Amino acid sequence: MLAKRIIPCLDIKDNEVVKGINFEGLRSAGDPLELAKRYNDELADELMFLDITASHEKRKTISELVKKISENIFIPFSVGGGVSEIEDIRNLLNSGADKVSINTAAVLNPGLIDEAAKKFGSSTIVIAIDAKKIGGEYLVFTHGGRKNSGVNAVLWAKEAESRGAGEILLTSMDRDGTKNGYEINLTSSVVQSVRIPVIASGGAKDAKDIEEVFKKADASAALAASIFHYENSGIIQIKKYLQSKGINVRL
Numbered sequence: 520m521l522a523k524r525i526i527p528c529l530d531i532k533d534n535e536v537v538k539g540i541n542f543e544g545l546r547s548a549g550d551p552l553e554l555a556k557r558y559n560d561e562l563a564d565e566l567m568f569l570d571i572t573a574s575h576e577k578r579k580t581i582s583e584l585v586k587k588i589s590e591n592i593f594i595p596f597s598v599g600g601g602v603s604e605i606e607d608i609r610n611l612l613n614s615g616a617d618k619v620s621i622n623t624a625a626v627l628n629p630g631l632i633d634e635a636a637k638k639f640g641s642s643t644i645v646i647a648i649d650a651k652k653i654g655g656e657y658l659v660f661t662h663g664g665r666k667n668s669g670v671n672a673v674l675w676a677k678e679a680e681s682r683g684a685g686e687i688l689l690t691s692m693d694r695d696g697t698k699n700g701y702e703i704n705l706t707s708s709v710v711q712s713v714r715i716p717v718i719a720s721g722g723a724k725d726a727k728d729i730e731e732v733f734k735k736a737d738a739s740a741a742l743a744a745s746i747f748h749y750e751n752s753g754i755i756q757i758k759k760y761l762q763s764k765g766i767n768v769r770l
Contacts, residue, residue, distance in 0.1 A: 527747045528743065531581065534584060555591060586615050597645055605635060622646070623662055626670060636682065649664050702721060706719045730760070733766050
């Protein structure tokens with residue numbers, strides 16, 4: 520059985536790590552390079568870097584910062600935000616990213632997934648899905664959670680997989696930053712609809728929430744930000760707890 524992964528996330532705005540609630544009310548959470556080094560030392564399985572205003576501001580991801588972080592960590596490094604064409608993916612991979620996360624551009628131009636997977640391999644392509652429950656249905660939002668695409672999140676995950684995506688980063692906008700636990704129904708629905716790994720995101724308060732999303736939704740990985748940035752929980756401490764509950768993690 521594959522080990523479950525713990526992935527801290529750096530949400531970046533203006534070269535700074537920020538965190539909000541339901542994608543709003545952003546506040547500072549620290550220096551990206553210092554946090555990246557800390558998570559590398561704390562045995563994080565991967566690091567996620569999301570330039571959260573790049574698509575909305577119609578600009579590219581901050582590649583200089585990506586390069587600086589990649590030179591200082593030795594764990595897999597995924598980067599997203601403002602990725603709209605093949606050249607953006609190439610630039611981020613050349614800057615040190617191991618995987619590239621695409622959200623808005625993939626919804627607007629699904630063929631980008633096919634092309635990217637063909638050129639760089641499925642294992643490098645992560646499709647990020649920001650989903651919100653509207654009228655009993657989980658819908659995909661783009662442009663940093665600002666625009667409702669009207670696309671069903673579960674169906675979109677299946678299409679992304681069929682086009683060559685290697686992984687899904689699934690964020691519940693309703694749970695983001697709330698510390699009310701992961702959205703189990705949403706996560707479980709997507710996990711059951713695809714064969715590729717699904718990273719659960721949005722709502723983690725503590726190790727029990729992570730245990731729940733692994734046991735109840737069978738997510739491949741749990742992504743979190745607040746609980747790590749503000750030092751409520753250390754990654755090693757969480758992994759030891761998960762191990763004690765019979766969950767396979769790397770320590």
